[in-house]
Amino acid sequence: MKKQLSKILALGLSLTMFLTACGAGKTSTKTEETTTGAAVSESTTGTAEAGEVFVIGNPQPLTGVNAQVGESANMAAELAVKVINKEGGFNGVPIKLVNYDDQGSPEEAVKIANKMIQVDKVDAILGSLTSSNVLAAGGIYNEAKIPTIGTGNSPTWMQQGWEYVFRAGLNTALSMPHVTEKMLNLDVKKVAVFRGLDDAAKTSAETFIEEAKKAGIEVTTIESYTEGDTDFSGQVAKMINSKPDAVFCSTNGPTQAIFAKQLRQLGFNKLCFNREGIPVDTINVAGDAVNNWVFAYPYVVYSSVEEAKDPEMKEFLELYYQAYGVMPFHDCAYRSWDAMMVFWEASKIAGSNDKEAIKDAISKIKDFKSLGGMLDFTDGTREGLHTLNDYIIIDGKYLDFNEWIKAGNITKLAE
The missing domain is CATH 3.40.50.2300 (Response regulator)
Structure with missing residues (x-):
């Protein structure tokens, strides 16, 4: 991951330019309402043919007791999209992030899952950080053969045998x-x-x-x-x-x-x-x-960039703080960032944006440095993190x- 971020800066995208793209000082990136009720990130610039995009659904709790946590996760996901799209997206195809408020409700999670698949035609799913929502919707994602990286940390939803559902964060x-x-x-x-x-x-x-x-x-x-x-x-x-x-x-x-x-x-x-x-x-x-x-x-939530000692974490926090003017509210921001980086790495391994190829490529990721440590998906558990x-x-x-x-x-x- 450090190489990815450093390469961006080496290509001449200074932090000042990067922040202009992100909208420095804002607490979230600008979105526009679609007819589906989803909020779509405007981070879809890239080199692909007009209209060609890789759509990632991002259901998170944006209202209720975990609203701040969900917003922090969204901010990290949108930041990751901007980073990846500045690098050419997934194999030259830009990412479009479609954000939904799942309200921390399993019933709402099921409604959103069907809408993302049938209306938004998503290519992948990131989230939710609410484990009960992943448990409710994961079977729908799996049946539709949508590569999914859940960001909740409950053991339950990874015990269902869903071959298209992965995790890059901690299983408690x-x-x-x-x-x-x-x-x-x-x-x-x-x-x-x-x-x-x-x-x-x-x-x-x-x-x-x-x-x-x-x-x-x-x-x-x-x-x-x-x-x-x-x-x-x-x-x-x-x-x-x-x-x-x-x-x-x-x-x-x-x-x-x-x-x-x-x-x-x-x-x-x-x-x-x-x-x-x-x-x-x-x-x-x-x-x-x-x-x-x-x-x-795997990690702690820092109150300042200077507190972080790990180079990858420090670099992420610098980008996040200068983009939004605040530090991440919760470690769910780290989870969303790492999940997005895993999708990016899988697209490189696959050399294709085909959903089946992306799913198979995630299982080949090994010794991949994330904010939470080294990720290894090769043991067949679909869990990437194995250290604390x-x-x-x-x-x-x-x-x-x-x-x-x-x-x-x-x-x-x-x-």
Whole structure:
């Protein structure tokens, strides 16, 4: 990916010119309404014959509790389209990105899936970040033989055997055994679980509970919430009264900060483990309440470009910030970017934009550097990411959890 971005700059597309194309300082790229109700990105310049385009459907939650997350994912996807189209698109054919608001609703996801296939005649699908929506619509994409890269991280929709559906981000089934191993190493014998009821939160919690039981870790209580709830004092009281050594939390972003504050206010100061990365926005809202929260994840959400050490990540963040004047709100932006780059790489391997060729080419991608690490799709699972990093939040900063442990901080925490 670094070579791809560096090549763009080497070809004379300075950041200033690039930003002019993106519309610097805006929070989203300009779109126009079509008769289908979709928003179409204007990033379709390229070298193909007039009217020839590669259409990618992009259903994401743009209203509701995850609207900001969905918008961040859209912004990254549109940025990727501009980058790719400046390079000539897919084999000389420009990309047209068709954005839809799936509202985080499986019913809406099914409606949109049929519209994208029947009306928009999409060549590929990117999304949704809402796993329950991928689960609802994935079979439709697969039956239509549309190459799809979902951006949600639930295990469920990748267990359906859909050969046209892939993932370039994290499957939380990978992180749950990793988390329980960390707990064992830290002598955690009892854990309380707090979970949401959406597919991603529910299945992540179920996977964790299964792994914890295998490891001999007692699950003292399982407390649930409904999306939109703000008072968790009852659940927190039950969790604390069960006397756990740690808490495992499987929630969505908007809930994390509220739960963390209430958990700490009611006196639980031990380690908390999260099913996914905790974004900067949650840290800003929760403050000290998210200190000593741990997660295993491919990446973190940075508050500034300078914080990133990985060259590929830093380069992406520079492009994103200068295009929009803000940092990515959520790691779903990384997921959308990586998914688009996987499609681009597949088009190069295939040497064709035929949907079947693109699908087969994704399965040949190996040692491909993404924002989340090296991707390898050659094992037949249709999963590209197989590695994780361990983080802990201390004083609002992301630290390497393993280094933190080596420094003796667990002993200090216990004191």
